[in-house]
Amino acid sequence: MADDDVRTLVAAVERELPDDWAAWPGGWPGQIEAAHIDAVRSIRAQYGQEHNGVRGAVGKWRAHRGTDRPDDLSVLAATDPAVLAGIVGKQQLSGGVSKAEAMIEAARNLSGLGVRHAADVDPASMGQKLAYTDVTGLGDVTWEYFLMLLGKPGVKADVWINRFVGRALGRTPSPAESRDLVKAAAVELMVDATALDYAIWSHERGRSS
Structure with missing residues (x-):
């Protein structure tokens, strides 16, 4: 540079x-589920208002969860893809994978490393980054945005x-x-x-x- x-x-x-x-x-500090949904749903998408677009998807998930601070990736990891798609939308990523499927796979990968809550995320961990970016359709830019939404500078x-x-x-x-x-x-x-x-x-x- x-x-x-x-x-x-x-x-x-x-x-x-x-x-x-x-x-x-401001993103979603302390709300790992919201940050993850926002990051993936934002790929080639309109951000929208509270009732539609990316914000609408996050709002619908929070309503589904019954909490304003959804912070447990194991819940997303255990969600049926069809159920999640019905909540956050049926958009596709490159490679023919749905955004809902990618959200769930990444949540499972991170949960498998013990990353369930926002406080568990380590921006310096290559293992965490690879667990996220190994998912088809998710790359470095999405990982960086996920961190930003959690309150990490980026x-x-x-x-x-x-x-x-x-x-x-x-x-x-x-x-x-x-x-x-x-x-x-x-x-x-x-x-x-x-x-x-x-x-x-x-x-x-x-x-x-």
Whole structure:
């Protein structure tokens, strides 16, 4: 990662983003089930309002669970795929796997490692990351977003982040490069990486509408 690229990205942030950045909604700290459903359901999806889209899916799961703080992956792991699909939606991931099936498989994998609650998640654990990303359709970006939704600082290098970084640099970066550059820019700007990620994401989505 070149220092010139970091400076170029910082300049683009200062030039393009408004002074009053869009605020990160906050995710689901302490609610591992909600964070997991949100992360997977968000793949190529509209975030929506409380009654629809990704937020609606989380809300329906919380209602199904009868709690506002669902925090036990073993419950998701034991859920019938058809039942979960009826709650969170029947969308498909790449490879023909449904999002509901991927949610359950990842929940089983993590639960098998003793990761049941939000407090059990270790962002530095390669074993936990592989248990998640070994699931068809789930990759590094989804894992990173899952961590962010749990309150861990991070950057979800999706199409909007990559587009902004690519425009700033005048070339097409990899998601990993975009993630590292945004994190480095956050350090230079003395802001939280998640806050910068969301500000860029919101700005770039607004440009396309």
